[in-house]
Amino acid sequence: MPSRSPQGPRHGAWPLSPTHTRFALWAPDARSVSLQRDSGERLPMLPAAHGWYELDAPWGVGSRYRFVIDDQHPVPDPAARAQATDVHGYSLVIDPDAYRWQHPQWRGRPWHEAVIYELHVGALGGYGAVVEHLPRLAALGVTAIELMPLAQFPGTRNWGYDGVLLYAPHAAYGSPDDLKALIDAAHGHGLMVLLDVVYNHFGPDGNYLGQYAKAFFREDKHTPWGAAIDYRQGPVREFFIDNARMWLQDYRFDGLRLDAVHAIDDSTFLHDLAREVRQHLDPARQVWLTLENEFNQASLLDPALQALSFDGQWNDDGHNALHVLLTGETEAYYADFAERPTEHLARCLSQGFAYQGQPDRHGRPRGEPSGHLPPSAFVLFLQNHDQVGNRALGERLSQLCPPLALRAATLLLLLSPMIPLLFMGDEWAASEPFLFFTDHHAQLADAVRDGRRNEFAGFPAFADPQRRAAIPDPNARATFEASRPGAPASAEQQAMLAWHHHLLKVRQQHLTPHLPGTQALGAVVLGTGAVSARWRLGDGSVLQIDLNLGVEPVTRRSAPHARVLAHSTAQPPLAQLPAHSAIATLAAPLPEDPTW
Template sequence: MKRMHEMPFGAQPTASGGARFRLWAPGASQVSLILHTAEREHAPYPMLAADGGWFELELAQLSTPADYSFDIDGKLQVPDPASRSNARVHGPSTLTRPTGFDWPDDDWRGRPWHEAVIYELHIGCFTPAGTFLSAIERLDDLVALGITAIELMPVADFPGQRGWGYDGVLQYAPKAAYGTPDELKQLVAAAHARGLMVLLDVVYNHFGPDGNYLYVSAPEFFNPQVPTPWGAAINLDGPHSRTIRDFFIHNARYWIDEFHLDGLRIDAVHAMHDASAQHFIDELSDALRADKTRPWPVHVVLENDINDAQRLARDASGAPLHANAQWNDDVHHAVHVIATGETDGYYVDYATDPVGQLGRALAEGFAFQGEPSLFRAGELRGTSSAHLPPLAFVNSLQTHDQVGNRALGERIATLAENTGRVDALRALTACVLLAPSPPMLFMGEEWGASTPFLYFCDFDGPLAAAITAGRREEFSQFARFKDARVRARIPDPNAEATFLQSKLDWSERAHKPHADWLAFYSGLLRCRHSFLLPWLAGAQSGTAAQPAPGTLSLSWPLAEGHRWHMRAQLAAFDTPLHLIGELPGKQVYHSHPATSHAASSLPAWAVQVSIEYP
């Protein structure tokens, strides 16, 4: 099957053998198309000005691939902001023929959201080669682990050859360092052949600081009255915002339709300024669900630091009205405090009662549902989430953010080992993977990878120097980095070595303790699949209690009258069982199987799970 997303932006081949070019450039007086060939640069083709700031041109004959750029007012040549392919962000775009790829997965019908077990990965660090094609070689390992969905960190083109992808400037062009658009399609098709969904992380709240030429051709894209950490906010609700909203909505549809993706994770929704009657995220989610001819479901996952649950509303049948789910940072933060003892920065909000907050987050969604945040100087954080099902939240023990934003990029397994809390981490891992919410693993987590995941980028000149200095300065508030000489040892984000350190070492999986971690994760996911999954679609918000110090007792209603029960001793001492009684139903997991079901105490760092049949 051939797939191409029709859109008003950018360039695309025509059926007659030519090509149509369209650019929205309300900031320009005149625009010309420049064609680039190996022999020469062609004379400019003036584009016709149309209403609303549009410029367009159709060439009767043009073979693909063909390199092109737009000349703005005779002063600057810029790439196409809707380019499907770009060798580099400061160079010409490449006209491609999307229908040249013949999809082999016509029978793919996707997977329902309740089956999601997500694996977040960075293409450049996932394998030694760091490409779309090399990632295919590891998909069978993920299937064997129990993964059902891979989530790619952003692949939209960004400056340089290496980076996290959150500084993207060409939202439609897959990063050339990872491979061609067709090679990304091969990865998606290979994942589908193995029953894996593919989600993509997209960034619609800002553009990167290098290579963003929209300030020249369409400054209306930005609202200078609303500052953000990345510059002026995207204009989602002011004059001209209709075209800007359409740009991103078409981008989302483009990734889904042309690359046959199963869903999107939308970065930093809290940083979107939108006072419109319909929030941009709701409109985008509705647009993705509107195509009833698409034979596979589309899943939308949000990142929202302020714990705002309104994008997660359900209809009477429990189906999402807009987004499927949201990353639940509260679970991560509470887990991190218990497993490491760290209470710096935002972890201070979880220092007093991390076990209780973890229980509330596992049962009801957010730990902060309108309570004051000490880290935010008493500001109230969050909205009510207890009415939402567990499927509305994605839980994790680590993510690219939480690992990579550490000065030294240490993973939680390394931190737990260093603090003698490995038993605590094992118990917390069981709690997260066996709770009803979809769990997400960060690449290498399943074997306790020793390699760090550092913040890395590839900028030049003053910008590179500013980022290196700023990266080190931001940690000056932490006691261990007060000394400037210690801060100087924080890896330079722009150094290639920093990127290379962050690549996974797959050979570790064959050796202890990594092999033990891998077996542990695989066993937990088998338990989830065998006992929880059959009834998970009907899961509802649960209840949490602390019947004894350090102990959690949790329960969730599932489909058809089933109930899922969990009991965890998240402290380094035993708790008498008579305080909490025995779990009802059939026991499906016990971290300490040598302990009798009727023993007098619950061992330290023990987790028990049972299913109660109607």
Template sequence: MNKTVTNSRITRSHRMPYGTQWQADGRLCFRIWAPGAKQVELCLRSADAETVCPMPAEADGWFALEMEADVGCCYRYRIDGRHVVPDPASRFQPDDVHGYSQAIDPEQWHWTDGIWRGRPWHEAVIYELHVGCFTSAGTFRAAIEKLDYLAALGVTAIQLMPIADFPGRWNWGYDGVLPFAPDSRYGTPDDLKNLIQTAHAKGMMVFLDVVYNHFGPEGNYLHQYAGAFFHQRRHTPWGKAFNFDGKYSHWVRQFFIHNALYWLEEFHFDGLRLDAVQAILDSGLVHVLDELADTVRRHFGQRQIHLILENDDNAAHYLSRDAKAVPCRYTAQWNDDFHHAWHVLLTGETWGYYQDFADNPRRHLLRCLQQGFAFQGETSAYRHGKPRGEASDRLPPQAFVNFLQNHDQVGNRPFGERLHQLVAPDALRAATAVLLLSPFPPMLFMGQEWGSRQPFNFFCDFEAHLAKRVRQARRREFADFPGFATAKARRAIPDPSAADSFERSILDWRDLNSAEGQDWLACHQQLLAVRLQEIAPRLPGMGLQGARIQPLGGHALQIAWRMGDGTCLRLFANLGDQPFPLGETAIGGRMLYTTHSDLAPPAVMGDLPAWAVVCLLE
């Protein structure tokens, strides 16, 4: 770890074999891995000309050149005299992915968050946001202006959707092609650092969503000089798979491992969310996911670093704990099962992956609340009868990030509708109470807390030919969905490349000030205050083995979790449209929250209203 303290000013930089590195004598070293190239030249741009310098070849496909250069100089590489490409490890691309790279000296930024040590994971309340849509300005600087609001809401961790440089003016971020460069549309690297250290000053962690399973379809030039970066036979749903286990795979693995270290060290992120790791294909002796996590843990020692997975395989072994309940590798996984069960229960929709939860969504939900995953090896109809998942009941609740909405579950709908547009308020309020008061780390999607009805569309901005293909593919994707059997119906699906698809996805903060917006905001603030004061401190040392589910009849149930301090957290919930008579059911303990003000012991001895939730601590 490269951390320097001078006159109480802290600088942070990550040294790696890729990209540019400033030397002790002030010279700049340029390095590129190009095993498919015969010669590489450095093209250094000045005010009125471009200086071209041959780069000596080194072993194993490397080319390097050390020379005098100015901070902020712009450069690119010429491969075999004909291909001009940006640095694949560029720290900044002021003119987008096809332009020059810019040499950044990370030690020119002086950090002020030297006392920040992160926050323990049991305190995590995550808020996922897209930088370009979170504010009307769509920048890192504009996001800073909302940090006080998020802190007052009860958020303890901000999770940024991918920011790696992507082609065009707007993108979800999963089409990034230069993974070390924050996209210039959001601001400079220093702007991002300012966002992170300001969040730290307000007590909030910052996580970054990273994509290590594919590159986007426009702006990646590695195939021109480093074909070995890709596996020749394996493919992901989004393109060629990376070569993590063949010849030259060491340098491919190191590229992404250093990327993780770079964001955590040079930008002081508190954690990473790894996208769709089921598409990271590796048959080597040590899977790259294991090597990455082991390297991060070893590199940062006792620093609070949280690694989160998205993994459709429900591979529980990645989430294992040691004898002291400390994550061995990965801290948690996004729990799609929790979301899918709730979504089917609340909306009745059973298309696509929801079909696996159509038989009994309440049963699947209760298994999530008791054991983590709903699918722990059972066959999946959506996946053509293949088994899905591993046993998860021995993991602590902190291994599962639960949510009712996120970018995928909203944006992968044809029209990007949010739950507030699909579900009655009482039912959604009950689901929100269960989400925020259960012992699993919760996540909110931007605007959810005030009931935003702003759509979150799928959007991208590729060159014209590719944009047409994406538009056609997007509409074909929904051909089997109810209401989209005809080409005419599918033409109503928003064009991902249209400016309107992006602009309609930008949060309208004026909605927060409506009566409905204020009501939903107050609800979330109340629930998160209960969570942070009463529940989070009792989570350390807790397991799921002591969780008990008791159906009460109808759609009513009782859930009890034994907390780490020996207390019992208990939820009574009626997840249906009809009241349920509790009769002589004993309800005791200290009331933490209720969706209905008249439901307080002993008055609770009567009917449990439709979509009612009562939370008590014994």
């Protein structure tokens, strides 16, 4: 049983002994709340201050329970630590301290060592199946796996962003202890484990909060998913901050990535979450907090804020510029990078964000100055779940750009001082798509399918309704099955896998030890699609990466006596950088404040 006791009202069920559990629900709109077991037994809960209902009940670990609102509305516990069945059924009392950790001395790894591998647990077969991939990922040079959201969602198949019971790991993937065993095994392989969490909305099926806690949402503010969460309410802030602490304390995740925080209309909540997490964790642990944020708020990443700041942000600007250069696509959000994509990329490599207050395609200023931030504040990627799965047909870059260009861009990704992120299957240029999939039913299934297809009506390739009708149905099991990555089969895939092995070995041996204290020295445009970027590493040596994604060779400037770390061509480029190629070099320390 837990040795710690909750202080004040705490959401959900908290075991006090093998036979007793404390239950709490914030239900300010309810006239009464009772606790019901699956046997039918019901106990009235006691009203407390500020809309809380509480009860210490003689029900132990393993009890199946739910709340009944006003004697007529049975609902699951919104803070259930596990569900017995689906999101509409009974919740389950669990002992969060029952699991016996095999690597209790694990304290994490420094952030500058992070090489992140994003994966979908369901697509790989569940918590236990992911364990089988850990040895090969560690051997590849990955140092962290990042799990797409796990919170309980309706059905058995979902990206995870439709979660409605945010404290319960999805039961179709395994039990809470199975998840802990995955994390434990990863630590045994020296791998950090990060979790994507969604604090900007709840899914459309199974969220009952509006029946008894309307104050959880604010109708005067809306997000793409409906009414905004009202972080002005103390119990609401506590609900999400406690959730973050649960994942990091009870499950020993090494970090969280907060999804789409631009949809959270309260920046003080983000600072509060960061502070609360850091204040309540063992200071000997290394735990990392990262963001997805379309607003490019560099102020949230400022190391000067210490406990209030976040460690990194997914750099969509870097991805978007690279994608336009690799594929030539300029539709949707790529339109912001249609003009001068090479300059955008150069700015990302030297200053972090491309948009630092400049107007976007809608004329709205976006972003804050970011040149003062360290390169490690930016997570760079060529693909992730969004950038593959939000395509109508889920194509990967290996189907969209020349193989040599992808090979060159991979050198930039894995050898730049930014934190690199790979999406599952990237390492061998997997041919399987990653499609958008859900497991909704009846009218909701129709709405999701039709809405998905209508999203692409403005794209020339899908202007024809018959063409849109061919977009895979998210609810079809075949859509999910098609999204499960296989294994490298062709000689080309084996060569790409070897390329990743080589680059990550170079990063580990020659760059990682010297990344703390790295500063960008600038980036210049060499030609259409070609840039040269330099960074002074912590030991004073200078890393230079020259990348040419254009179709014409360009002239490069090499530093005297620089040694070649890696090159994507058969022979290391000298004065000329061929089309679709890249080279990374390392030179002896330069004097302070060198000019380009």
